[in-house]
Amino acid sequence: MKPREKATTQQPVYRVALLGTKFMGKAHSQAYRNVNMYFSDAPKVEQAVICGRSPEETEQAREAFGWQEASTDWKAVVARDDIDIVDVSTPGNMHCEMVLAAAEAGKQIVCEKPLANTLQEAERMVAAVESAGVRHLLMHNYRRVPAVALAKRMVDDGRIGKIYHFRARYLQDWALSPGLELVWRFDAKLAGSGALGDLGAHVIDLGRYLCGEVAELAATSETFIKQRPVEAGSSEMADVTVDDAAALCVRFANGAIGTIEASRFAPGRKNHNTFEINGSKGSLTFDLENLNNLKFYSVDDQPDTQGFHEIIACSLGKHPYADNWWFDGHLLGYEHSFTHMIYDWLRALAAGGSTHPDFHDGLRNQRILDAAARASQSRSWEVVG
Numbered sequence: 001m002k003p004r005e006k007a008t009t010q011q012p013v014y015r016v017a018l019l020g021t022k023f024m025g026k027a028h029s030q031a032y033r034n035v036n037m038y039f040s041d042a043p044k045v046e047q048a049v050i051c052g053r054s055p056e057e058t059e060q061a062r063e064a065f066g067w068q069e070a071s072t073d074w075k076a077v078v079a080r081d082d083i084d085i086v087d088v089s090t091p092g093n094m095h096c097e098m099v100l101a102a103a104e105a106g107k108q109i110v111c112e113k114p115l116a117n118t119l120q121e122a123e124r125m126v127a128a129v130e131s132a133g134v135r136h137l138l139m140h141n142y143r144r145v146p147a148v149a150l151a152k153r154m155v156d157d158g159r160i161g162k163i164y165h166f167r168a169r170y171l172q173d174w175a176l177s178p179g180l181e182l183v184w185r186f187d188a189k190l191a192g193s194g195a196l197g198d199l200g201a202h203v204i205d206l207g208r209y210l211c212g213e214v215a216e217l218a219a220t221s222e223t224f225i226k227q228r229p230v231e232a233g234s235s236e237m238a239d240v241t242v243d244d245a246a247a248l249c250v251r252f253a254n255g256a257i258g259t260i261e262a263s264r265f266a267p268g269r270k271n272h273n274t275f276e277i278n279g280s281k282g283s284l285t286f287d288l289e290n291l292n293n294l295k296f297y298s299v300d301d302q303p304d305t306q307g308f309h310e311i312i313a314c315s316l317g318k319h320p321y322a323d324n325w326w327f328d329g330h331l332l333g334y335e336h337s338f339t340h341m342i343y344d345w346l347r348a349l350a351a352g353g354s355t356h357p358d359f360h361d362g363l364r365n366q367r368i369l370d371a372a373a374r375a376s377q378s379r380s381w382e383v384v385g
């Protein structure tokens with residue numbers, strides 16, 4: 001990677017083109033905007049161009065999110081010589097085409113999850129970035145929530161011992177109303193799958209991050225509401241072509257076993273991304289709805305005070321990323337995980353390396369999603385390829 005250099009300072013500057021202007025467009029924009037303010041050792045970024053489909057909305061996003069230019073022609077932007085990083089924050093149906101174009105143009109690439117809508121697309125994307133020799137980052141941002149990064153450190157340091165169980169759920173409730181129109185997330189052509197690839201992909205990634213590779217699995221899924229209005233308020237209906245919920249039973253290569261559940265039909269669960277790990281030396285539990293905290297039970301604690309205790313994972317000098325933000329216990333949020341991802345990515349790029357999760361992780365996650373879809377159909381155990 002040869003970063004662009006500023007004549008006056010000789011510091012590397014990475015100019016970014018962001019494809020997507022809405023939910024993830026905004027989340028990624030704040031990460032690029034904040035990373036140099038809070039992480040003084042981060043290589044410099046410039047928010048060069050934001051791309052969307054509607055000229056008005058894209059211009060509004062440019063102005064609100066701090067980008068230099070707005071464009072509705074992503075292909076022209078990706079081909080520009082003054083762009084170093086292409087960030088793909090569009091729905092899954094566009095990931096493959098955009099990544100292939102960015103790799104062809106020699107850009108470093110950030111892509112939202114899940115990497116692709118199909119296993120075949122994911123394989124093409126990995127082949128393209130490898131043959132182009134460009135770096136790649138997959139935005140499974142929950143790895144960079146400080147409490148999750150702390151959990152990873154504790155697992156790696158052996159503080160949980162040999163892992164027996166990984167038990168994860170990612171539950172939301174926004175799809176409950178039958179009157180909700182057929183947004184892209186209900187359309188397999190645009191989204192690939194439903195709760196499985198949208199929510200399940202995140203906890204599958206956390207399972208691999210914290211416990212290791214998944215060897216085989218059984219799964220089931222269901223579409224509870226089979227048709228929805230084509231538009232808000234319309235009486236015309238169209239088929240929902242994705243799952244509303246999925247449940248996986250997994251065996252890890254290291255002998256641990258686990259369960260993974262994803263649903264958009266869990267009333268009261270707004271963004272309930274939670275896991276529990278049980279090992280020979282203790283247990284860890286995490287819930288994104290209380291994301292600064294990690295609960296830890298140690299078998300070595302004194303018996304009379306033994307129990308789960310709660311770690312507030314934002315103390316200076318003690319916890320991942322904490323030194324760059326506020327004083328002890330001043331708490332972080334969802335958006336900080338994106339800034340941490342971009343920070344690690346920029347530092348890796350400047351050092352000529354890369355960071356995880358990358359597209360290889362995305363391909364492994366996709367193999368699990370693919371095996372889960374197969375298992376759900378076959379109602380039998382499937383080996384993860």
Ligand SMILES: NC(=O)c1ccc[n+]([C@@H]2O[C@H](COP(=O)([O-])OP(=O)(O)OC[C@H]3O[C@@H](n4cnc5c(N)ncnc54)[C@H](O)[C@@H]3O)[C@@H](O)[C@H]2O)c1
Pocket residue numbers: 019020021022023024025051052053054074089090091092094112113114139140141198
């Ligand atoms: N990491 C996370 O926590 C997280 C959360 C939500 C979504 N996602 C992922 O982010 C991606 C985007 O989801 P979202 O919620 O931001 O969607 P969204 O509907 O809010 O925004 C999609 C954006 O893509 C743009 N777009 C779509 N097709 C395009 C095209 N052909 N050319 C140019 N722009 C195009 C739209 O204009 C819009 O700006 C998906 O892959 C999704 O799974 C990740």
